[in-house]
Amino acid sequence: MGPAMNEVVQLTVNGLVVGSLIAISAVGLTLVYGILKIVNFAHGDYLTFGAYMALVANVTWSLSPILSAAFAVLATLAFSVAMEFALWRPMRGRGAGTTSLFLTSIGVALVLRHAIQWAWGPESVRYRIDVFQSYDLGLFRVSLNQVTVVGASALLIVATGLFLSRSRIGTAMRAMADDPELAGASGIDRDRIVVYTWIVAGALAGIAGMLLGVLRASITPNLGWFFLLPAFAAVTLGGVGNPYGALAGGLTIGLVMELSSLVVPFVYKEAIAFGVMILVLLLRPQGLLGKARVL
Amino acid sequence: MSGGEFVVLASALLSLTFWQFVVITAGVYAIFALGLQLQYGFTGLLNFGHIAFMAIGSYTMALLINKTHLAFVLNLGFGHLSVPATVSAALIAIVVTMAFGLLVGLPAIRLRADYLAITTIAFGEILRIFILNQDFTGGPLGTYGYGREFLGFSDTVTARAHSVGIELGRDRVLLILVWLAAGLLTLFLWRVVRSPWGRVLRAIREDEDAANALGKNPIAYKLQVMALGSGIAAIAGLFFSFQILILNPSSFEPLFTFFAWVIVLLGGTGSLRGVPVGALVFAFIFAGTRFFGFWPFSLLQAPDRAAVRLILIGLILIAIMAFRPQGIFGKKEELLLDR
Numbered sequence: 001m002g003p004a005m006n007e008v009v010q011l012t013v014n015g016l017v018v019g020s021l022i023a024i025s026a027v028g029l030t031l032v033y034g035i036l037k038i039v040n041f042a043h044g045d046y047l048t049f050g051a052y053m054a055l056v057a058n059v060t061w062s063l064s065p066i067l068s069a070a071f072a073v074l075a076t077l078a079f080s081v082a083m084e085f086a087l088w089r090p091m092r093g094r095g096a097g098t099t100s101l102f103l104t105s106i107g108v109a110l111v112l113r114h115a116i117q118w119a120w121g122p123e124s125v126r127y128r129i130d131v132f133q134s135y136d137l138g139l140f141r142v143s144l145n146q147v148t149v150v151g152a153s154a155l156l157i158v159a160t161g162l163f164l165s166r167s168r169i170g171t172a173m174r175a176m177a178d179d180p181e182l183a184g185a186s187g188i189d190r191d192r193i194v195v196y197t198w199i200v201a202g203a204l205a206g207i208a209g210m211l212l213g214v215l216r217a218s219i220t221p222n223l224g225w226f227f228l229l230p231a232f233a234a235v236t237l238g239g240v241g242n243p244y245g246a247l248a249g250g251l252t253i254g255l256v257m258e259l260s261s262l263v264v265p266f267v268y269k270e271a272i273a274f275g276v277m278i279l280v281l282l283l284r285p286q287g288l289l290g291k292a293r294v295l
Numbered sequence: 296m297s298g299g300e301f302v303v304l305a306s307a308l309l310s311l312t313f314w315q316f317v318v319i320t321a322g323v324y325a326i327f328a329l330g331l332q333l334q335y336g337f338t339g340l341l342n343f344g345h346i347a348f349m350a351i352g353s354y355t356m357a358l359l360i361n362k363t364h365l366a367f368v369l370n371l372g373f374g375h376l377s378v379p380a381t382v383s384a385a386l387i388a389i390v391v392t393m394a395f396g397l398l399v400g401l402p403a404i405r406l407r408a409d410y411l412a413i414t415t416i417a418f419g420e421i422l423r424i425f426i427l428n429q430d431f432t433g434g435p436l437g438t439y440g441y442g443r444e445f446l447g448f449s450d451t452v453t454a455r456a457h458s459v460g461i462e463l464g465r466d467r468v469l470l471i472l473v474w475l476a477a478g479l480l481t482l483f484l485w486r487v488v489r490s491p492w493g494r495v496l497r498a499i500r501e502d503e504d505a506a507n508a509l510g511k512n513p514i515a516y517k518l519q520v521m522a523l524g525s526g527i528a529a530i531a532g533l534f535f536s537f538q539i540l541i542l543n544p545s546s547f548e549p550l551f552t553f554f555a556w557v558i559v560l561l562g563g564t565g566s567l568r569g570v571p572v573g574a575l576v577f578a579f580i581f582a583g584t585r586f587f588g589f590w591p592f593s594l595l596q597a598p599d600r601a602a603v604r605l606i607l608i609g610l611i612l613i614a615i616m617a618f619r620p621q622g623i624f625g626k627k628e629e630l631l632l633d634r
Contacts, residue, residue, distance in 0.1 A: 039409050093616060098409060099341065103560065104616040106553055110609030118602040229420060232413055240301035271424040281410045282402050 009265045010140040011258045016227070017146045019254015020153030021215065025227060026158055026246035028201030034241020037103045038088065042109040043205060044228030045116075050076040051208030051219050052075030052116055058127045065129050069152075072204040080202025081195060083108065089194075108214035109225070117221040125219040149215045157247055160200075162294045164243050170195050177241035203288065230257070230270065233277035239287025253277075315466045321578030322473035323535045325571045329480050335556075336519045336565040337488050339500040341408040344399075344415030345555055346527055347422045350547040352392040352529025353536045354432060357441035359384035381444045389529045396520055396525025404517045416549055435560030437543035444568075445537050470622040473534045475534075477571060480527060485567050496520060513556040554581070557608060560615050563625025572623065580607060 029043045044270040053073035058062045065072065091104060134143035140149075164170035172193050186191055205224075212227060213219040234255045238245020253273050260272040280288065327349060334340040360380055367378040367386075378386075403414045426432045433439075449468040456463045463471075487493050498506040499513045506513055536542060558577050562569020565625060581604060595603060622625045 003589065038422060039412070087613070087617070094617075096616070096620075100616050100620060102341075102409065102412065104557065104613055105610040106556070107612030107616065110553070110612065112609075114602040114605040114609065118599050118606065122598060122602075229417060232417075236410075236413070238519045250558050265428065267428045268424060274421050278403075278414050278417050281414050285410060 006139050008231075008259075008262070011261065012255065013140050013142060015144070015255035015258035016251065017150050017153075017215065017254070018257065019213055019251040020157060020252050021208055021250075022151060022227070022230050023250025024153055024156050024160065024204050025231040026238070026250045027243045028204045028232050029240065030235040030241055030246040031173060031177060031197050031243055032201050033235065035173060035180070036088065036092075036194060037098050037101065038105060040285045041100070041102070041105040041228065042112055043201070043231065044224035044226070045109045046076055046080060046202060046205035047209035047212060047224030047227060048116055048219075048221060049079060049112060049224075050206030051213040051223055052120055052208065052209075054210035054213065055120075055219060056129065058129070058233060059125075062128070065127070065256060067101045069207055069210055070128070072210045073203045076206025076209070077202035078196045080205070083198050084195060084198045089191075113221050113225060119223070121224040124220050126219065128212060129214060145214050149211045151221060152207070152211055152270050156204065160204065161244065161247065163200075166193050169193070173197055173200070174243065177243070200288060229277075230273050233280075236277050237288055242287060245287050252288075266282075311368075314465065314541035314575075315470055317582045318515035318575075318580050319470050319473055319534075321468065321571075321574045322470065322477050322581050323531050323538060323553060324578055325477040325574035326473070326534065327481060327528055328555040328562075328570050328574055329477070329484060329567070331522035331552075332348075332485060332559050332562075332567065332570050333487075334520055334524040336559060337493065337500065338496045338517060338522075339408070340404075340427065340517060340520065341412040342415050342521075343412040343416070343525070343549070343552055344615065346417035346549060346551040347399075347415070347419035348396060348525040348528035348545050348549070349532035349535065350393050350419075350422060350426065350544075351395050351525075352388045352532030353439065353547075354534055355529075356384045356388035356392045357383075357438045357536055357542050360433065360441040360444070361438065379444060380503070381441075381448075382402055384441075385533050388533065389526050392532075393522040393526040394520040400518045402520035404514060404521060416552070419547075419549055423544050423547055426547070427431055432544075433542070435544065437541045439541040440542045442537055469537055470536070473538075476530060476534065477574075480530070481567050481571060487516050488567070492516075493572060494529065551591055553612075554608075557615075559611050560612070560620075560622050563618075563622030564624065565576045566622065566624035569624035577608075579605070580611070 002056030025043070025047060028041060028046075029170055032038050032040050032043070037137060050072040053075040054068040057068035057071040058065065087104070087108070088101070091101060096104070130144065134141050135147075166172055172183065172188045173196060175186070176190070176193050176197075178189075183193075188276055212223060216223070231250070232251055234246050234249035237252055238247070246256045253276065257269040260266075260269050264272065327345070330348070331342060331345050334342050334345075363384075365383055365387075365585060366380040367383045369376040369378060375550070399415065399418055403411055403418075406414060427435055446465060449463075449465040452468050453463040486497065495506060495511050495516055498509070498511065499516055503513045535546075539546060554577065558570060558573040561576060562571075562573030562575075615622060
């Protein structure tokens with residue numbers, strides 16, 4: 001006897017919920033990786049920053065969830081852009097290579113995570129949003145926080161997809177991620193696109209962080225760090241620098257993680273995601289969707 | 296801060312026991328970072344999962360001691376020498392860890408630098424999740440009791456030393472052993488990197504294609520380095536096990552690997568003497584500041600001090616990369632970072 005039908009459906013729903021969050025986290029990561037050649041190990045902590053900014057708005061200032069989300073987005077993108085001017089641009093000016101930038105981002109991650117821990121303490125905190133109400137839809141149950149996360153993520157995924165495919169800036173960003181030299185030669189203003197990249201990465205990290213806090217119903221300084229490797233898994237699955245690939249990769253990783261508990265104990269679901277990432281890097285480093293070319 | 300707490304902190308600051316703890320920690324970090332220096336500083340391998348190999352070394356030794364009571368007996372021709380169970384287990388642990396280094400390297404070593412980094416950190420996390428959720432490793436409760444023979448040995452040495460007028464104690468025996476090992480490994484690597492084999496490593500680091508054209512197979516050399524560096528991480532793990540006396544998956548988080556990176560970068564990429572110096576500076580900042588009772592540390596509560604310590608480590612990492620990427624002793628010409 002295989003697993004019950006409703007168990008498969010339930011896990012699929014859970015997988016889409018967490019996968020959609022991984023997807024919107026991974027878009028920023030892959031664009032920064034592709035356009036700036038920064039493997040941004042602080043990206044997970046940008047999510048945490050967004051989660052705590054929403055906390056300030058929602059709990060300290062008693063703002064509505066929507067306004068809190070808006071504040072988290074603005075604050076995180078402001079931070080993300082500020083880091084470009086304070087750190088990344090000067091370092092590029094000194095000719096820092098990929099490894100330098102990679103290691104610098106680890107420093108940024110340490111500082112950001114522990115500054116958050118210093119300011120808000122290591123204890124778990126929560127939003128003033130009622131998330132425990134749940135609905136029985138026959139085949140599966142969803143909770144209010146899952147509905148919120150799926151609804152918001154679906155909107156964001158569509159919006160991000162449209163922005164990247166239809167807008168001039170989005171097109172230029174994809175061109176730069178694909179081939180920076182060709183993009184530069186065709187008259188794209190590199191510095192401008194870089195700032196837009198940080199805006200998109202920061203804004204999506206801010207909202208993803210808040211949604212992650214809503215989904216988990218618990219916010220800690222480690223919230224985003226634990227989400228970083230799954231997001232990297234999505235990035236590699238979709239091919240580095242390919243934002244559509246990251247979206248698809250995020251949903252895939254979410255589904256793989258949740259459905260794996262049909263076969264192995266659920267405590268191994270993260271390990272399964274990392275295993276998939278390693279296999280993709282070893283066998284198809286250009287990603288599942290990417291075209292083979294010299295890397 | 297209350298008066299009582301201040302007294303505790305002030306006495307901790309002056310306490311020899313505490314500073315011995317800091318120096319032992321520095322010794323463990325130094326050995327651990329020597330493995331990374333070989334892999335990154337001399338060969339250019341971006342290993343972000345170094346902690347996994349320390350975990351394999353630690354757990355292999357501890358589990359062998361606890362579960363098998365296995366001990367080698369050497370046949371010397373004129374008689375038999377029985378090797379203590381702890382030493383036997385430690386030797387096996389080093390060999391097993393080197394095998395794991397090869398095993399991870401075999402598929403991954405061909406990957407470009409950033410992909411190797413992500414692959415190795417993911418391997419470390421898979422291993423940690425595995426250890427956390429298995430019964431034979433003790434899971435979250437940990438593995439302990441393996442240190443009995445070692446502590447007995449420390450007590451014997453202490454008693455013998457006492458009879459000739461030297462005062463040691465468990466901590467000081469460990470301190471001497473760990474720094475002896477760190478010193479010997481530094482000398483060993485110093486010889487290694489100046490050998491013909493070591494020169495090939497640097498040739499590979501500088502220009503892999505050129506080394507290949509001269510008939511040196513870069514993959515084979517990188518795999519050997521992966522195994523050797525993993526073995527050194529295992530040695531660090533052995534001393535770490537005897538320092539903490541209980542192995543727990545939370546002691547082997549990815550953060551530990553980044554500590555080794557900070558030490559290597561602080562001391563200088565490609566500098567062997569930079570490693571022990573970097574480790575002492577790091578341990579002083581990381582462990583030493585834990586009990587600083589004076590301003591500005593006196594303004595902070597204990598949990599905040601833990602956070603501030605890691606903020607400091609992060610700022611140091613950023614500052615090295617931004618202002619002195621060659622570290623204290625590194626040479627700018629040998630810098631690998633700007634490619």
